[in-house]
Amino acid sequence: MSDFDYKQLDDIIHSRIRLAIMALLVSVDSANFVYIREKVKASDGNLSVHIRKLENVKYVSSNKKFVDRKPVTTYKITLLGHKAFETYINRLSNLLDK
Amino acid sequence: MSDFDYKQLDDIIHSRIRLAIMALLVSVDSANFVYIREKVKASDGNLSVHIRKLENVKYVSSNKKFVDRKPVTTYKITLLGHKAFETYINRLSNLLDK
């Protein structure tokens, strides 16, 4: 491959908000909903929808528990997610550095 | 800035197909419709719609003429497009290399 074919980029990852979520998650081991929402500057609804998409394809896993009687959802990137992200970055850079 | 805010990425450029078009155009001085379509592996309709979007915001300019009695449209990246692309790349890399 190694050309300008735009379909080589994983479109689950490519969306701006999901790319930001993934970039954050690879840099951080684990993060909860509120933390991600603030870093990524997303609305509640948006974050919920998009992180769910990442969960559906198993790029991200979540853990729900209660802390001080309040719900807290913690997210982690999975091994699959890590690999997909790496592949994405590789293809992106070889698309961009011509 | 310099954080994970996903809105920092120019969404006109960010779309997969438009990103590929821009990446191609910055590397090539000028290119015609068919050439771009093949490199980017887009359908006619898709390319037409998306390159038009890039034209509308003046990131790309076009020149239409006839070669051997057939229409040929040649595209070039503009100065504005060049700047926008550079900014996009900068923000992208600082989003990604954490």
Next chain:
DNA sequence: AATTTGTACTTTAATTTATAAAGTACTTTA
């Protein structure tokens, strides 16, 4: 010479995606 096939696109319509708004199930504060 008429029909078919092909080229270089553009337009329209349908599907998908993204976003914002509203809703749920609480907890905390006044």
Next chain:
DNA sequence: TAAAGTACTTTATAAATTAAAGTACAAATT
């Protein structure tokens, strides 16, 4: 106890993407 959060989820609308159909030819075939 009523109002104002918190941590999300769901739903509805708007926007973007894609595929299919259309236009205006040229070239090749019958």
